[in-house]
Amino acid sequence: MKRLWSMIIGFLGVTMFIFPSIVQAAGGGKVANVVIVADPRKVHGVLAWWANLYNESHLYFTLLTIIIVPLIGVAFGFLADFIMSAMGIDLKSRELAEH
Amino acid sequence: MDWLYITMPIAGVPIFWPGLIILGAGVGIIGGFFGMGGAWMVTPGLNILGFPMAFAIGTDIAHMAGKSLISTMRHGKFGNVDYKLGLIMLIGTVVGFEVGAQMVMWLERIGSVEKVVRWLYVFLLLFIAWMVFYDVAKRKRKEQEALRAGKQVDKLATGIEWHKTLHKIHIPPMMHFKAAGIYCSMWLPVIVSFLTGWLAGILGIGGGLIRMPALIYLVGCPTHVAVGTDLFEVMISGLYGAATYTYKGRTELLAALIMLVGASVGAQIGTVATKYIKGYGIRIAFGWAVIGCMISVVLKLIPSYVPSIKSTCDTLATVVVLGVVSVLSLYITVRMVQGARKEIASKKQKLVAERGV
Numbered sequence: 001m002k003r004l005w006s007m008i009i010g011f012l013g014v015t016m017f018i019f020p021s022i023v024q025a026a027g028g029g030k031v032a033n034v035v036i037v038a039d040p041r042k043v044h045g046v047l048a049w050w051a052n053l054y055n056e057s058h059l060y061f062t063l064l065t066i067i068i069v070p071l072i073g074v075a076f077g078f079l080a081d082f083i084m085s086a087m088g089i090d091l092k093s094r095e096l097a098e099h
Numbered sequence: 100m101d102w103l104y105i106t107m108p109i110a111g112v113p114i115f116w117p118g119l120i121i122l123g124a125g126v127g128i129i130g131g132f133f134g135m136g137g138a139w140m141v142t143p144g145l146n147i148l149g150f151p152m153a154f155a156i157g158t159d160i161a162h163m164a165g166k167s168l169i170s171t172m173r174h175g176k177f178g179n180v181d182y183k184l185g186l187i188m189l190i191g192t193v194v195g196f197e198v199g200a201q202m203v204m205w206l207e208r209i210g211s212v213e214k215v216v217r218w219l220y221v222f223l224l225l226f227i228a229w230m231v232f233y234d235v236a237k238r239k240r241k242e243q244e245a246l247r248a249g250k251q252v253d254k255l256a257t258g259i260e261w262h263k264t265l266h267k268i269h270i271p272p273m274m275h276f277k278a279a280g281i282y283c284s285m286w287l288p289v290i291v292s293f294l295t296g297w298l299a300g301i302l303g304i305g306g307g308l309i310r311m312p313a314l315i316y317l318v319g320c321p322t323h324v325a326v327g328t329d330l331f332e333v334m335i336s337g338l339y340g341a342a343t344y345t346y347k348g349r350t351e352l353l354a355a356l357i358m359l360v361g362a363s364v365g366a367q368i369g370t371v372a373t374k375y376i377k378g379y380g381i382r383i384a385f386g387w388a389v390i391g392c393m394i395s396v397v398l399k400l401i402p403s404y405v406p407s408i409k410s411t412c413d414t415l416a417t418v419v420v421l422g423v424v425s426v427l428s429l430y431i432t433v434r435m436v437q438g439a440r441k442e443i444a445s446k447k448q449k450l451v452a453e454r455g456v
Contacts, residue, residue: 036109036348038111042108043106043108051108054108058345058347059346061345061348062342065341065345065352065355066338066345069161069165069341069359070165072360073165073168073362074169074363076169076360076363077168077173077363077367081173081367088439088446089443091173093178094178094323094373094374
């Protein structure tokens with residue numbers, strides 16, 4: 001069974017990199033090849049740093065994005081969890097009502 | 100009122116940030132409830148806010164990755180995610196999507212296919228809507244017949260039962276999907292996901308709108324598990340999509356994060372609402388979402404025959420999509436609040452009764 005799982009996951013990983021158009025499955029559409037440059041003079045502080053990072057390296061900007069997006073999502077998700085639990089809503093189970 | 104606007108660091112344009120939060124929350128509620136990414140709802144919303152369209156897809160996918168992660172975690176805790184089924188379906192989705200995308204490119208070389216693709220999308224949505232409402236009507240008929248016979252219809256009974264026929268195909272390897280409660284050939288989810296992926300590839304859409312009903316009617320998942328498992332797929336493709344679009348420089352990170360603030364809360368509301376709304380309630384609401392999406396696609400098709408009314412049709416399409424988002428998210432929130440109130444009240448009653456004893 002372990003072998004089957006490693007095969008499935010390995011296959012998925014390889015396929016996604018061989019067929020990058022699968023990312024369309026997340027939202028659709030193709031990206032035109034246009035170079036965009038951010039203007040850091042319009043913003044200050046963290047935003048200016050983001051704009052500079054974007055201009056200097058898309059790779060680092062990507063790394064920042066894929067780290068920060070799940071982190072912020074989980075943080076606010078937990079905050080909503082905390083509020084709903086404090087209200088008395090059971091967030092761990094639900095009755096399977098029907099199909 | 101300048102404080103209500105924030106300058107986007109990359110696009111350099113000021114954007115009304117509360118609008119991004121509201122849009123994120125609305126799409127988060129619907130996404131968490133129906134198990135889809137909802138790109139068809141985000142783009143018109145971003146358009147209205149004056150968001151640069153060059154960044155629309157990347158920003159949408161980036162916020163969707165975070166939002167679907169939250170929803171998947173919550174659905175997972177409710178036991179609504181069949182991870183094994185999700186991973187197996189991902190194989191078919193990936194291959195099917197690629198085949199579909201390549202097919203469109205091949206068709207484009209022959210001639211313009213845009214109109215054909217849009218019409219195909221309309222017919223597909225029409226079929227899904229018919230399937231949902233036919234299923235609801237059939238189940239109601241079953242209930243009435245059982246009532247007349249003095250019996251009660253089985254809680255797990257459904258109107259359309261195509262999956263039962265498909266489960267009879269015993270091509271090895273046979274697999275048991277615990278969370279979905281299905282025992283079938285591994286090839287069934289692989290082929291279904293290949294077909295839904297292929298259609299999504301041809302239509303250039305995310306595919307949640309097709310995959311969710313396919314999981315219910317063809318694979319035989321209970322509605323809640325179909326929602327959770329679909330979100331699991333959206334999460335994986337969303338994370339990968341966020342990385343690749345950002346690498347191409349097409350993500351406005353600040354906008355994605357602002358949307359995510361609303362979406363992560365909205366996704367929790369949508370997911371928790373599935374606790375209080377029965378499977379068929381979700382199916383009916385989904386049917387209406389599909390109809391809303393179909394009307395907006397038809398409105399985008401009309402100008403190709405009558406170009407003079409293009410701007411009117413575009414405005415109408417935006418109004419329809421945003422109207423659907425507002426009405427559905429409001430309905431889901433109200434049902435969630437009502438359900439939570441009931442749950443809290445019954446807990447209090449139990450506590451009072453225990454103290455009384």
